[in-house]
Amino acid sequence: MPDVARTDPARTEAVVAVLAGGLSHEREVSLRSGRRLAAALRDAGAAVREWDTDAALMERLRTDPPDAVVVALHGGEGENGSVQAVLELLGVPFVGTSSAACRRAWDKPTAKAELARAGLDTPDWIALPHATFRELGARAVLEAMVDRLGLPLMLKPDQGGSALGAQVVTDAADLPAAMVSCLAYADTVLAERFIRGTEVAVSVVDDGRGDDGGPRVLPPVEVVPKGGFYDYTARYTPGAATFHCPARLDDSALAALRETALAAHRLLGLRDVSRMDAVVDAEGRTQILEVNVSPGLTETSLLPIAAEAEGTKLGDLFAALVDRAIARP
Amino acid sequence: MPAPDPLRPANPGPEPARPARPARPVERFAARTAGMTASEIRALFAVASRPEVVSLAGGMPNLAALPLDSLAAEVADLVAREGQVALQYASAQGVPALREQICEVMALEGIRADPNDVVVTVGSQMALDLVTRIFCDPGDVVLAEGPSYVGALGSFAAYQAQVVHVAMDEHGLVPGLLREALRALAARGVTPTFLSTIPNFHNPAGVTLAVSRRREILDMCAEQGVGVVEDNPYGLLGFTGQTYPALRSMEPDVIYLGSFSKIFASGLRVGWALVPPAVRDRLVLAAESATLCPPTFTQLLVSRYLAAHDWRSQVKTFTEAYRERRDAMIAALEAYLPTGFTWNIPDGGFYVWVTVPEGVDTKAMLPRAVTARVAYASGTGFYADGFGSRQLRLSYCYPTPERITEGVRRLAGVLEAELDVVRTFGSGPRPQLRRGPQAPSPDTT
Numbered sequence: 089m090p091d092v093a094r095t096d097p098a099r100t101e102a103v104v105a106v107l108a109g110g111l112s113h114e115r116e117v118s119l120r121s122g123r124r125l126a127a128a129l130r131d132a133g134a135a136v137r138e139w140d141t142d143a144a145l146m147e148r149l150r151t152d153p154p155d156a157v158v159v160a161l162h163g164g165e166g167e168n169g170s171v172q173a174v175l176e177l178l179g180v181p182f183v184g185t186s187s188a189a190c191r192r193a194w195d196k197p198t199a200k201a202e203l204a205r206a207g208l209d210t211p212d213w214i215a216l217p218h219a220t221f222r223e224l225g226a227r228a229v230l231e232a233m234v235d236r237l238g239l240p241l242m243l244k245p246d247q248g249g250s251a252l253g254a255q256v257v258t259d260a261a262d263l264p265a266a267m268v269s270c271l272a273y274a275d276t277v278l279a280e281r282f283i284r285g286t287e288v289a290v291s292v293v294d295d296g297r298g299d300d301g302g303p304r305v306l307p308p309v310e311v312v313p314k315g316g317f318y319d320y321t322a323r324y325t326p327g328a329a330t331f332h333c334p335a336r337l338d339d340s341a342l343a344a345l346r347e348t349a350l351a352a353h354r355l356l357g358l359r360d361v362s363r364m365d366a367v368v369d370a371e372g373r374t375q376i377l378e379v380n381v382s383p384g385l386t387e388t389s390l391l392p393i394a395a396e397a398e399g400t401k402l403g404d405l406f407a408a409l410v411d412r413a414i415a416r417p
Numbered sequence: 418m419p420a421p422d423p424l425r426p427a428n429p430g431p432e433p434a435r436p437a438r439p440a441r442p443v444e445r446f447a448a449r450t451a452g453m454t455a456s457e458i459r460a461l462f463a464v465a466s467r468p469e470v471v472s473l474a475g476g477m478p479n480l481a482a483l484p485l486d487s488l489a490a491e492v493a494d495l496v497a498r499e500g501q502v503a504l505q506y507a508s509a510q511g512v513p514a515l516r517e518q519i520c521e522v523m524a525l526e527g528i529r530a531d532p533n534d535v536v537v538t539v540g541s542q543m544a545l546d547l548v549t550r551i552f553c554d555p556g557d558v559v560l561a562e563g564p565s566y567v568g569a570l571g572s573f574a575a576y577q578a579q580v581v582h583v584a585m586d587e588h589g590l591v592p593g594l595l596r597e598a599l600r601a602l603a604a605r606g607v608t609p610t611f612l613s614t615i616p617n618f619h620n621p622a623g624v625t626l627a628v629s630r631r632r633e634i635l636d637m638c639a640e641q642g643v644g645v646v647e648d649n650p651y652g653l654l655g656f657t658g659q660t661y662p663a664l665r666s667m668e669p670d671v672i673y674l675g676s677f678s679k680i681f682a683s684g685l686r687v688g689w690a691l692v693p694p695a696v697r698d699r700l701v702l703a704a705e706s707a708t709l710c711p712p713t714f715t716q717l718l719v720s721r722y723l724a725a726h727d728w729r730s731q732v733k734t735f736t737e738a739y740r741e742r743r744d745a746m747i748a749a750l751e752a753y754l755p756t757g758f759t760w761n762i763p764d765g766g767f768y769v770w771v772t773v774p775e776g777v778d779t780k781a782m783l784p785r786a787v788t789a790r791v792a793y794a795s796g797t798g799f800y801a802d803g804f805g806s807r808q809l810r811l812s813y814c815y816p817t818p819e820r821i822t823e824g825v826r827r828l829a830g831v832l833e834a835e836l837d838v839v840r841t842f843g844s845g846p847r848p849q850l851r852r853g854p855q856a857p858s859p860d861t862t
Contacts, residue, residue: 111470113784117461142467220576222841252457253784264842269781271838273788326454 099133099246100407105154109140112164120384122160128403156413157182163248168194185381189357210376211281238327245274251319283375285367287311288335289390290349292362295408305346310335333397348374364408434739448616471824473811474792482734507713509705511537515720527666537711541676541688546572553578560612564799566620580801589626592633603768611644619765621810635668650676655765656740680732685715743820767814776839779809791827810829
């Protein structure tokens with residue numbers, strides 16, 4: 089391993105492989121994240137390889153071993169712990185959450201159950217596979233769902249991100265169609281009570297600058313989508329959403345957000361970097377929508393906005409994470 | 418009192434103390450770009466570029482049969498002998514020698530043209546763009562087949578023209594429905610600017626406009642003062658070698674668009690418009706403002722290719738390959754697709770247009786297909802008004818016959834699974850109809 093001792097805390101001399109692309113529905117987003125991260129890391133001094141996760145990856149890791157890998161994959165094997173398990177198998181240091189914790193966080197109903205068990209607020213939900221609707225009769229199950237969660241309600245695939253397949257259903261008559269759309273992304277639908285409030289994203293980073301050397305929270309970003317719903321188009325079209333960083337909330341709400349994001353990060357066993365998406369409801373409570381192990385790093389993504397708001401360059405942040413991953417025992 | 422908007426934050430928080438900042442200049446887009454946003458569907462196609470996925474979605478010509486060695490020599494010779502010309506600006510209208518050769522190409526479909534009326538463009542897509550630019554003001558109505566070429570719809574949208582679709586059957590655009598649409602529009606005081614049509618081996622519908630309908634459609638448009646834009650990139654790609662008389666060969670005021678993308682090489686981006694003299698000067702000025710001139714280098718290369726190579730035999734080689742692929746696709750559709758699906762059998766071109774059972778939404782189904790490692794183009798992309806959710810376009814032009822068979826096999830599995838879900842919930846997604854003038858359409862689910 090080369091000497092990666094830094095001359096400047098914001099720089100790294102490591103050889104870093106950024107993994108981006110993959111075969112998930114979020115390939116396009118991942119490629120954008122990867123390109124931006126690679127450029128940022130180069131600015132921070134790293135020698136960067138940009139690799140897709142394909143049949144050539146194992147050979148590349150063997151013949152051109154990087155000092156560390158950054159997993160900029162979104163969805164599928166990049167977030168469900170598969171790629172992380174392979175890196176652990178090969179003993180390659182990587183930035184991000186361990187495979188075991190990825191598996192837990194990746195499955196939204198599992199993660200929500202853990203958060204709720206620990207006393208953190210997350211919107212009431214029910215997760216059901218297609219087979220259950222088919223076997224018990226869709227109408228009766230949907231009626232029970234609406235009785236419990238009310239309208240509007242949120243439908244999303246139980247796995248995956250970028251709001252792909254996610255829909256707000258305001259009219260029960262639209263539910264069957266929304267279910268069909270959602271089930272095209274995954275076999276299980278997560279139906280969630282819709283929470284009115286301020287939509288926020290809170291990123292957690294473990295770059296050595298937190299209290300006692302632990303993870304720290306970047307300024308919460310408030311998201312105001314111009315079309316009302318922070319869907320795929322609003323996420324990746326510049327100008328389709330307005331961001332306020334820090335979020336326009338009072339100090340106690342901001343403090344609660346920070347605490348909740350840190351608590352969720354720790355509870356789910358996340359490492360290096362994560363992003364909590366939440367709504368601050370009318371009572372000022374933080375309702376966790378989901379926690380991401382591989383936050384988007386595109387030009388319109390929320391973690392880079394938060395880093396920039398506190399004056400941290402994306403490359404410097406990830407350079408620190410890379411060096412910490414390399415130094416990890 | 419209006420109902421509260423459920424999507425609006427209940428407590429957006431205090432407004433910032435500082436005065437609101439104006440929108441970032443880089444986010445102050447023109448209204449005509451409102452539709453140019455990130456889309457879930459386009460994002461899914463990123464996966465289709467991976468080799469694990471059989472893409473039946475794109476319309477890439479198959480260039481495998483091109484004589485690359487002799488083309489390489491031609492390119493080298495072009496630079497060596499004519500480099501000072503080939504690498505320089507040239508006429509905005511296009512290289513004169515090529516314009517003459519283009520007239521010879523068009524003669525194969527019965528067109529007698531003057532090279533002075535030919536304007537060379539960067540692919541026929543640019544010709545579509547320029548024609549729309551010089552004829553359409555925002556809000557103008559354009560008639561187009563339903564379904565229509567997605568690139569044409571993109572041009573119409575970019576110039577804020579409204580599209581009224583006119584349905585086709587197995588013999589192409591239906592004259593009776595065109596008459597009905599013209600009548601309905603006339604009743605509202607609307608005269609469409611032009612009819613945009615792909616008469617031969619239609620993209621995406623795969624059908625060819627019956628010769629017997631051509632005169633009738635031209636007359637109808639002439640009577641109503643509606644122009645005709647004939648987009649003909651596939652006319653020479655008939656599997657039996659048969660060509661059809663171009664609309665332009667019957668009516669000199671037709672604006673005809675042609676392309677070398679399918680009969681030679683799409684990457685060269687050389688197409689053309691043949692226009693009446695009254696249109697030519699304005700079109701050339703529009704072209705000049707867009708690109709100054711089409712690339713001299715590729716024009717000269719096309720010109721040399723036409724002059725020195727047996728390009729007609731090359732087209733025959735291309736069409737033989739496409740026919741083999743068409744046969745593979747039709748055989749696979751017959752072997753694998755469950756009952757309730759219909760499709761046409763094209764006699765040329767690149768595409769098969771499939772209609773799926775009621776309740777299935779091909780746009781909503783696409784993620785399932787991508788998961789199963791197969792991609793197709795949802796029918797909704799070929800309509801400006803939200804129709805097409807029960808159709809999908811399959812392209813057989815690029816993959817090998819073996820890959821086509823495998824792709825259709827995967828697609829059949831996807832369709833079975835989707836039908837299962839649709840049966841569970843009683844109905845598929847409802848089409849989200851866009852606003853704008855409506856016309857009869859074959860798909861009203």
